[in-house]
Amino acid sequence: METGTIVLLVxxxxxxxxxxxxxxxxxxxRNEVDFxxxxxxxxxxxxxxxxxxxxATVKEYATHEKELLTQVTELRxxxxxxxxxxxxxxxxxxxxxxxxxxxxxxxxxxxxxKASESFVNLQRNLTEVESQIAAARRTFNAVVTDYNNAIxxxxxxxxxxxxxxxxxxxxxxxxxxxxxxxxxxxxS
Amino acid sequence: xxxxxxxxEVYERELKPKLQVLDALRKKVVRRQLLVLLCIVLLAGWxxxxxxxxxxxxxxxxxxxxxxxxxxFGVKAGSMWRDYRGKYKEEVVREIVRLIxxxxxxxxxxxxxxxxxxQSDLFRRSYDRYRGDDLISxxxxxxxxxxxxxxxxxxxxxxxKDGKRKERWVTIFRGLLFHADFxxxxxxxxxxxxxxxxxxxxxxxxxxxxSSKGKLVKLEDRDFEKLFAVYATDQTEARYILTPAIMEALxxxxxxxxRKMHLSFIGARVFVALHFSKALFEPRMYSSCLRFEDxxxxxxxxxxxxxxxxxxxxxxxxWTKE
Numbered sequence: 214m215e216t217g218t219i220v221l222l223v224x225x226x227x228x229x230x231x232x233x234x235x236x237x238x239x240x241x242x243r244n245e246v247d248f249x250x251x252x253x254x255x256x257x258x259x260x261x262x263x264x265x266x267x268x269a270t271v272k273e274y275a276t277h278e279k280e281l282l283t284q285v286t287e288l289r290x291x292x293x294x295x296x297x298x299x300x301x302x303x304x305x306x307x308x309x310x311x312x313x314x315x316x317x318x319x320x321x322x323x324x325x326x327k328a329s330e331s332f333v334n335l336q337r338n339l340t341e342v343e344s345q346i347a348a349a350r351r352t353f354n355a356v357v358t359d360y361n362n363a364i365x366x367x368x369x370x371x372x373x374x375x376x377x378x379x380x381x382x383x384x385x386x387x388x389x390x391x392x393x394x395x396x397x398x399x400x401s
Numbered sequence: 402x403x404x405x406x407x408x409x410e411v412y413e414r415e416l417k418p419k420l421q422v423l424d425a426l427r428k429k430v431v432r433r434q435l436l437v438l439l440c441i442v443l444l445a446g447w448x449x450x451x452x453x454x455x456x457x458x459x460x461x462x463x464x465x466x467x468x469x470x471x472x473x474f475g476v477k478a479g480s481m482w483r484d485y486r487g488k489y490k491e492e493v494v495r496e497i498v499r500l501i502x503x504x505x506x507x508x509x510x511x512x513x514x515x516x517x518x519x520q521s522d523l524f525r526r527s528y529d530r531y532r533g534d535d536l537i538s539x540x541x542x543x544x545x546x547x548x549x550x551x552x553x554x555x556x557x558x559x560x561x562k563d564g565k566r567k568e569r570w571v572t573i574f575r576g577l578l579f580h581a582d583f584x585x586x587x588x589x590x591x592x593x594x595x596x597x598x599x600x601x602x603x604x605x606x607x608x609x610x611x612s613s614k615g616k617l618v619k620l621e622d623r624d625f626e627k628l629f630a631v632y633a634t635d636q637t638e639a640r641y642i643l644t645p646a647i648m649e650a651l652x653x654x655x656x657x658x659x660r661k662m663h664l665s666f667i668g669a670r671v672f673v674a675l676h677f678s679k680a681l682f683e684p685r686m687y688s689s690c691l692r693f694e695d696x697x698x699x700x701x702x703x704x705x706x707x708x709x710x711x712x713x714x715x716x717x718x719x720w721t722k723e
Contacts, residue, residue: 252637341721344585348641355619355636 242360249356253349260342264289274326285312350384357381403500419492420691426485433478440471489684505539512549513578521672523663528553535682542716546581576677583671586722589634593664596630622648650712
């Protein structure tokens, strides 16, 4: 075999190896994003499961908060309906978070409710879930950043463009979730 | 609780008189040691002069006196040193602990057990020598903790080109090991280690960060990332533990103590290892023990227990763990 052919084969082999490596890397990163989204979804579902109990408990004591309770219940129903796009889902969840916070501020006016054992228990579970959601969102953002970086740098961007890898949106983390202590103040 | 601000006043009033008595004892120990040294110098001079065979009987008696003297004063100095050290720990170190919290327990001769050390999983290298002392334990509000000085080493054996065996002791960990009840339920393992790679090579350093302890977790806090590398078996759980507030707190703790730190979150506990290169809570031998700085330093070390619990919000029990 001629030297030129050997060089060509070696170079061709190396290029092929590089393309395979890049492709596998992109797939791995995209799977990580999906996995992280799944993790976040699981935590959000836990919150949906808690809401009916919370609403029932609050309703018993806080008779003047009907409007707020209806709003939270409706948002929950919307969130679990399952026919929302990813962006809509995020918007509903953010509204739900805000609704829950308002509800928690409103219950301050009902000392009997705050003292009830089932409410204290629910509060704890809710704080737990909120912390888990915050953590899952941060994980999601970290892997999405990693994925977006991977598909935008040369030469992976060429391959990503050809194979239809598109960049994903980051979740904006509400200010109150960035401050652990604030959660405590709200719920105390 | 006596803090650093009013420690000086308490030192003058309560600790200084005790330290004055102890310093007199220390001087006695040093005098005995000097006598031993003097006997050894005289004996050595005699041998080196080469006139030992020609000496009369009287000098042989003197020789016996010098040998006997050095043994006697040596033994005496040893027992007096133990007495001095014991009293220092009981009267000074214990008192400092009591000043912080009278409910805390201080055991000068006890240490964090090998089982607890292994449970922390901070240092996986198996040790051949395990030493420690100054165990302090107690509860701060809802959080129980234990902390002691620890020194673990392994024996490194090598052979030179002549086949001669060489042995040396290599330190695995030396410093304070602390562990406390963690306020959240955790299932996996999260480890925080000093980040040398990122400090040396910046962002590129992340490429070199690898550990058998788990996957590298990249976090958002830049100050935190410059100081630490986080490895975890579950990266969402690592973020559940390391909230932005906790990351900030760890940066503060690291800056406050200025020491290398390892942390792990395993089971129901948080483990913190703070590295020191010298023995802690030990009395001075060849200079006065009457020093406020020494007392203040020990106070700061014991306060570490309270600082970690406070900074990491371990008494905040708003999650499902009570």
